[in-house]
Amino acid sequence: MSIQIGQALPDVPLAAVDGDQRETGRSSDLFAGRRVVLFAVPGAFTPTCSEKHLPGFIALHEAFRERGFEVYCLSVNDAFVMQAWAAAQGVPPGLKMLADGNGEFTRALGLELDGSAYGMGLRARRFALAAEDGVVTALAIEAPGEFRVSSAEAMLETVGG
Numbered sequence: 001m002s003i004q005i006g007q008a009l010p011d012v013p014l015a016a017v018d019g020d021q022r023e024t025g026r027s028s029d030l031f032a033g034r035r036v037v038l039f040a041v042p043g044a045f046t047p048t049c050s051e052k053h054l055p056g057f058i059a060l061h062e063a064f065r066e067r068g069f070e071v072y073c074l075s076v077n078d079a080f081v082m083q084a085w086a087a088a089q090g091v092p093p094g095l096k097m098l099a100d101g102n103g104e105f106t107r108a109l110g111l112e113l114d115g116s117a118y119g120m121g122l123r124a125r126r127f128a129l130a131a132e133d134g135v136v137t138a139l140a141i142e143a144p145g146e147f148r149v150s151s152a153e154a155m156l157e158t159v160g161g
Contacts, residue, residue: 002110009134010108015079015099022079031134039128040074044085056152074098076123128155
């Protein structure tokens with residue numbers, strides 16, 4: 001069962017990348033006292049993730065900030081991959097890239113995807129959520145192979161676009 005609106009986000013180790021900075025800490029610290037839009041991708045450098053999902057949030061990053069939201073991108077990749085992907089994509093300062101290297105956060109959310117058939121192992125399903133002080137206020141989970149409800153445009157509309 002996946003996380004639901006009104007539930008607290010899990011408290012597990014995560015690495016956060018913001019520009020040249022890499023920090024390892026607890027997810028609860030990343031979300032405490034903040035309004036956050038978190039979107040998850042199956043993998044850094046993969047086609048839809050690199051051509052549509054992340055670029056949409058880069059383009060609308062300021063619009064989310066104007067509405068009082070920080071933006072975080074999550075993938076089951078290590079911090080070095082997330083940092084390289086951020087550099088390759090021109091991710092602006094303040095848009096944090098979360099590395100869920102062991103998939104702990106993803107599994108705790110109940111939003112894991114078995115990508116073994118594609119040589120990818122455990123990955124995150126494509127989704128987006130809004131959270132305030134670590135509690136989910138909106139949740140959009142994509143159907144397999146879809147990219148609609150978790151887009152930056154859809155989430156901006158959800159949080160007051």
